[in-house]
Amino acid sequence: MSEQTNGLQQAAGSFQKEGFQHTEEFCRLNEYQKAAVLDESPACVVNANVGSGKTTVLIGKILYLHLDRNVPLEKMTVLTFTNKAADEIVERLRKIKPDIAPDQVQGFGTFHSVALRMLKNSLPVEEAGWTKEFTVMDPDEETDLAMKIIQEHGLKVKYKNRLKKRLEQEYQNWLEGKAESRYRDDMYRLYQLLEEEKKRQNKMSFADLLRVGEELLRIKAEDSGVERRDEKSGPAWILVDEVQDSDLMQIEFLDALRGGKAKIFAVGDPNQVIYSWRGTGDNMFYLIKHRFGAKELTLPVNYRSNASILAAANRFLQFGNRIQGTREEGQRITVRNHYDPFQEAEYLAEKIQTLHRNGKSYREIAVFYRLQSQSGILEKVFDRYGIPYELSVKKTLKDIPVLNWLVKVLRVSVNPADTQMAAEVLADPGYGEESMYLRMTEFSEETGKRESVSAGELFAYFGLREALHPSSAGYQEDERLVMDFLEKMCASCNKEMESSQGNLTAAVRKFINSSALYGMKTDAGEKAPGDISECEGAGSEPDEKDRTAEPDRVSLMTLHASKGLEFDTVFIIGVNQGMIPLRCKNFEQEEEERRLFFVGITRAENNLELSWYTNPGEPGAIGEPSRYLRMIPEQLLNREDAGKPENVRSGENAGGDGRKSDLHQLRKQVQEQIRLKSEHARRPGSAGMAERGAHLQGETVKKEKEQKEPEVIRVRHRKYGEGILISEDDMMIEAEFREYGRKKFLKAFGEVEVLDAV
DNA sequence: GAGCTGTTCTTTTTT
DNA sequence: AGAACAGCTC
Numbered sequence: 001m002s003e004q005t006n007g008l009q010q011a012a013g014s015f016q017k018e019g020f021q022h023t024e025e026f027c028r029l030n031e032y033q034k035a036a037v038l039d040e041s042p043a044c045v046v047n048a049n050v051g052s053g054k055t056t057v058l059i060g061k062i063l064y065l066h067l068d069r070n071v072p073l074e075k076m077t078v079l080t081f082t083n084k085a086a087d088e089i090v091e092r093l094r095k096i097k098p099d100i101a102p103d104q105v106q107g108f109g110t111f112h113s114v115a116l117r118m119l120k121n122s123l124p125v126e127e128a129g130w131t132k133e134f135t136v137m138d139p140d141e142e143t144d145l146a147m148k149i150i151q152e153h154g155l156k157v158k159y160k161n162r163l164k165k166r167l168e169q170e171y172q173n174w175l176e177g178k179a180e181s182r183y184r185d186d187m188y189r190l191y192q193l194l195e196e197e198k199k200r201q202n203k204m205s206f207a208d209l210l211r212v213g214e215e216l217l218r219i220k221a222e223d224s225g226v227e228r229r230d231e232k233s234g235p236a237w238i239l240v241d242e243v244q245d246s247d248l249m250q251i252e253f254l255d256a257l258r259g260g261k262a263k264i265f266a267v268g269d270p271n272q273v274i275y276s277w278r279g280t281g282d283n284m285f286y287l288i289k290h291r292f293g294a295k296e297l298t299l300p301v302n303y304r305s306n307a308s309i310l311a312a313a314n315r316f317l318q319f320g321n322r323i324q325g326t327r328e329e330g331q332r333i334t335v336r337n338h339y340d341p342f343q344e345a346e347y348l349a350e351k352i353q354t355l356h357r358n359g360k361s362y363r364e365i366a367v368f369y370r371l372q373s374q375s376g377i378l379e380k381v382f383d384r385y386g387i388p389y390e391l392s393v394k395k396t397l398k399d400i401p402v403l404n405w406l407v408k409v410l411r412v413s414v415n416p417a418d419t420q421m422a423a424e425v426l427a428d429p430g431y432g433e434e435s436m437y438l439r440m441t442e443f444s445e446e447t448g449k450r451e452s453v454s455a456g457e458l459f460a461y462f463g464l465r466e467a468l469h470p471s472s473a474g475y476q477e478d479e480r481l482v483m484d485f486l487e488k489m490c491a492s493c494n495k496e497m498e499s500s501q502g503n504l505t506a507a508v509r510k511f512i513n514s515s516a517l518y519g520m521k522t523d524a525g526e527k528a529p530g531d532i533s534e535c536e537g538a539g540s541e542p543d544e545k546d547r548t549a550e551p552d553r554v555s556l557m558t559l560h561a562s563k564g565l566e567f568d569t570v571f572i573i574g575v576n577q578g579m580i581p582l583r584c585k586n587f588e589q590e591e592e593e594r595r596l597f598f599v600g601i602t603r604a605e606n607n608l609e610l611s612w613y614t615n616p617g618e619p620g621a622i623g624e625p626s627r628y629l630r631m632i633p634e635q636l637l638n639r640e641d642a643g644k645p646e647n648v649r650s651g652e653n654a655g656g657d658g659r660k661s662d663l664h665q666l667r668k669q670v671q672e673q674i675r676l677k678s679e680h681a682r683r684p685g686s687a688g689m690a691e692r693g694a695h696l697q698g699e700t701v702k703k704e705k706e707q708k709e710p711e712v713i714r715v716r717h718r719k720y721g722e723g724i725l726i727s728e729d730d731m732m733i734e735a736e737f738r739e740y741g742r743k744k745f746l747k748a749f750g751e752v753e754v755l756d757a758v
Numbered sequence: 759g760a761g762c763t764g765t766t767c768t769t770t771t772t773t
Numbered sequence: 774a775g776a777a778c779a780g781c782t783c
Contacts, residue, residue, distance in 0.1 A: 082772060112773050139773080157767080158779065183779095208772045245772090278771065371769060394771095517773060560770045576765095582769060583774090596770080620774080621767090 025096060036297050037064050039265070043294035045243065045285065046267040049323045050313065050602040051304030051566070054267045057316050058241055059092050061265055065237055073100065077235040077257065078108040083408050083518055086110055088123040089241070106234060111250050112206055113517050115213035119204075120510075122233075123216040129199040130212070131417055135509060136201045136516040137413045140398070142194070145420050155186040171207055172248055189291070202417045206517075210249045217256035235262050243268035244285040245275060251288060264292055267299075269540050270319040274560055274596045277589070285319075302602075304566055306330025309601060309608050312632045316598040317383040318591065332638040333601075334609040335575075335629055341374070341617050344573060345381035352387055352554060355569065362388055364568035366555040370580050374573065375556050376616065382429045382554070389458050392557035396519060402468065403485055405431045407512065410489075413443035414509035424460040447734060448505035452494050455486035486611060559600045571605035572597075576612045579621040597628050725754065 020026050029037065033053055036046045037060040048054040060077065065071040082087040086109045106117060116136065119125050125132060137145075141286070143164040150157050159166060170181055174191045181187035198204065204212065224233070239248070240259060243266035258264060270285040289296055301324045302310055310325040312333055338344035351363055367378060375391060382389050397403045402470065405428050411421045422440065426432050439462050447453070447461050459465070459482065468478045493507035502510075528596055555567065559580075574580065581593030601608055612625040713725035715735045726734040733754075 110773065136773095159777095160766085172782080209773085275771070277769085373769095519773075558770065584769095593768095 007140055017061075018229045020067040023063075023096075026060065029053075029056070029060060030301055032297070032299050032301065036267075036299065037061050037475060039295070039297060040263065041295040043264040043292035044266070044297060045289045045292075045294045046265070046297045046299060047285065047320055048267050048269050048299040048597075049302055049320070051302040052271065052299035052323075053301075054269070054299065055089065055092065055241070055298065055302060056307045058239060058267055059089060060094070061239060062089075062093060063096065073235040074107065076107055076239060077114060077237070077262075078241070079106075079111050079114060079254070080108075080241045081110060083110055083113075085241055086113075092412075108444065110517065111246075111253060112209050115209040115253065115515065116513065116517065119213055119216070121211065123213065123215070123220065125212065127219065128212045128216060130202055130204065133202060133415060133506075133509065134202045135411055135418065136209070136513045138516050139168070139206065141420070142168060142198075142205045145197060146190060146194050149190060149197060150186075153189075154192060155190055155193075157187055157190060158183045158185045163173055168207075175211065175249075193304070199595075200417065201420060202415055207249065210253045214249070214253045214256040217253075217259065221256070221259045234259050234613055238262050238264050239265035240264070240268075242559065243288055244270050245280055246274050246284050246288070247280050251284070251291065254288075255291070258292075264294065271317055271595060272563065272599055274592060274599055276562060276592055283319075283552075300324045301326060303319055303327075304605055305602060306606055307334050308636045309604050312608075312636050313598060313602045315631050315633070316594055316628075331607050333632065333636055334607075334613070334638045334640055335625075336609060337625070338504070338610040338613050338638045340613050340615040341377050341574070343380075344611060344613065347376045348378065348571060348573075349381050349385040349387055351427040353385060358389075360569065362552045362554045363550070365571075366557065366562065366565070366567040366569070366603065367571045367573060368557060368559050368562050368603070369573050370582055371574075371618065372558060372594075378556055388551065388553040389556050391552040392555065392561040394519070397485075397515075400481060401430060402474075402481055403670070406464075406482055406485060407515070409436060409440060410508060410512050412440040413448075414445070414505050414512065416441050431467050431469075433463070435463060436467060439463060444505045448503055448508075449505045451497055453490050455483050455490050455503055458486050458490065459483065483689070509684075559596050562603050563599050566603050567611075568605050569607040570600070570608045572600050572619065573611050574613065574616060574618065575626045576621045577611045577618050577624040577626055579616065579618060580626045580628060581621055594628070597626075635675055712756075716755055722755070728747070 026034070026037070030053075032057065036044075036057045038448060040735065046054070051491075058078075062073070062076060066073055078086070078089060080089065090100075090105050090108055095106070107114065109117075113120060120132065124135065146167060147160070149155070149158070157163070166187065170187055171191070173181070174188050178188075198208065234257065238254065254264070266288060268285050270283060273280065273283070273285075288294065298320065298595065301320060303326055305313070305325070306327045307325050307329040308331065310323050310327075314322045324376070336347075338347060349369065352362070355365065369375065369378075379389070379391070397407060407426065408421045408425045408428075412418050412425060416422075425436055426434065427441070427562070442565065443461075447458070464479075464482060468475055468482070472478075489508065489511050492511050493504060496502065496507040496510060497504065529572070555565075559572070572580075580597055581590055584590050584593060585652070595699065601610075610629065612629070613621075614623045616623060715724060715725050715733075716722050723735045726736050728734065
């Protein structure tokens with residue numbers, strides 16, 4: 001298919017099949033979205049503003065490539081960071097094109113699941129030291145194994161209680177060949193021994209999947225020479241969702257997968273990086289752009305929020321140009337002051353009740369907070385008011401002891417080399433049984449050869465009736481949980497064996513492996529204990545019925561968990577100094593807190609209410625509104641200090657107490673007013689502050705007055721290159737860079753050099 | 759192992 | 774700012 005294939009031929013060909021360009025879906029896209037869908041550069045990154053239809057473009061791209069450019073779905077790899085995102089893409093694709101078969105979208109999934117599939121199907125894992133029968137271990141298991149090795153070898157490893165975190169965070173350093181851990185202990189020796197032990201027990205950690213996958217992909221590319229590899233190997237197109245969230249290992253994997261041949265199309269938003277504390281580097285969006293020499297397109301138009309919300313959001317934008325809106329001004333943003341978290345919960349309960357009575361469904365409403373610990377009060381009060389709510393805390397199979405144990409039994413059964421798991425199964429205080437040992441090690445020989453199986457048969461084979469102790473109080477419940485799990489597993493395994501002629505051992509292994517990657521979630525919000533509603537095994541499809549039956553509930557979640565979601569009405573609580581932003585030591589962390597707040601406010605479609613407490617119970621927070629509230633222009637706000645129902649309270653605990661708190665509140669308000677005024681006075685260049693700054697800092701601040709002139713002052717930054725000075729005061733300096741947009745810096749760090757002496 | 763001083767982290771969470 | 778830990782001394 002030649003490169004000039006274009007509009008004409010498309011139009012000519014449209015009689016035979018519709019073609020995506022002629023569908024309603026395509027016509028509904030705006031010009032930016034269309035450009036992104038149609039772009040066929042070798043590498044392209046789409047800088048997608050919040051709410052600009054990023055996933056719609058990704059899906060449009062898939063359909064365009066498939067229907068108009070004849071790229072088979074099998075030749076596309078679509079990489080996401082969460083299983084939820086992968087499921088959503090396939091689900092939305094099916095909505096437009098319902099005849100997509102599951103094996104057509106094998107290449108759609110998280111980085112880890114795609115890596116796993118390739119290690120199992122097409123890469124020579126033996127060359128790396130594992131066999132095709134390897135299993136996947138989760139981070140807790142890896143930590144346990146590391147602990148065991150530390151003990152056995154008498155290693156000196158500091159902060160053992162934070163070992164899990166350390167294993168993850170220092171892994172990259174070790175890979176890069178650094179000599180010693182920053183804590184000057186045996187950490188790197190531990191990595192080495194751990195790796196050997198994982199090979200011995202034939203299992204891979206999450207990180208191994210990516211790292212080994214990358215290594216083998218590179219070897220494979222070398223082997224097949226510089227000349228084109230045969231057509232079957234590797235994807236023709238690689239599409240990446242939320243690319244700003246990738247880490248270094250994922251970029252290397254991506255690069256290896258591309259093999260210098262596949263085209264890359266990645267969408268992401270540098271303004272929504274909120275997980276960099278977890279190891280996502282500096283600025284992955286631009287790093288990827290430069291790494292692959294990618295063309296950058298933008299999606300500037302937001303379809304979600306009203307103009308007031310977007311105007312506020314624009315104040316927090318750190319990269320790129322301002323977000324363009326499509327909607328009317330709408331409701332202003334409410335800023336409300338409450339006395340304490342308890343008063344606020346009461347207020348929220350009443351407010352939500354009123355909204356619901358006036359016809360708003362609960363599912364349109366969400367409450368966001370910075371810390372998990374803040375949800376407790378809300379839960380209690382909402383319970384009392386009878387308001388249905390859903391907490392976004394995930395529960396995993398590991399929280400259900402009997403299933404946790406059962407998974408270990410199955411793990412050993414499909415991988416007898418896993419001595420760690422075998423020991424844990426037998427040593428389990430609740431279910432450990434010596435007799436399990438033979439059943440697990442003989443599983444492959446006996447039952448494992450079968451071509452179909454039922455839950456009852458497995459239950460009997462493992463002798464679970466005795467192992468679960470029929471006389472114990474929890475037996476009934478345990479049996480039910482185990483049978484539920486086995487039934488789901490058998491259904492998936494039978495299907496798998498039918499389609500791939502594998503045996504039971506292989507099918508169970510596949511199921512257990514993908515369950516490990518899928519997190520083995522259970523719905524914590526559900527009342528039914530232990531309902532394994534989302535235990536997706538190998539090859540099984542997303543449960544359609546679970547989604548349609550979503551009950552009407554208010555969503556309670558952390559700001560982090562809110563990413564990717566949208567609601568008609570959003571309340572963000574605890575917008576106090578010391579809470580949002582959470583006290584943080586360095587400037588990069590502060591920037592991330594700002595992005596987090598940005599993510600939070602941009603979830604709201606029509607109504608946004610931000611509140612702060614005079615008396616926050618949370619440690620660290622102080623009774624002042626967050627400085628972020630001062631960053632929002634006053635004309636966008638609707639300040640409702642002290643609220644109306646709260647006045648009832650002061651009458652309630654009448655007398656000294658109430659008056660005292662009223663006085664307290666009044667004083668806070670006065671202080672706030674004073675601060676606001678001084679803030680306004682300072683912005684165009686406050687003489688007083690500048691003078692003091694000049695004394696402390698020396699030269700750079702000298703001539704505040706000249707800055708009013710439209711003279712361009714150039715600055716330079718180690719990372720961002722040359723830019724122009726926007727503003728500065730005694731603490732901060734703000735500059736704009738062509739590639740990176742506006743950034744603020746702490747003068748004390750001396751990162752920015754002013755080039756034009758004034 | 760008590761008592762001291764210095765260091766490090768505290769929150770957010772996916773695979 | 775305070776907890777939890779590491780490493781030292783006695």
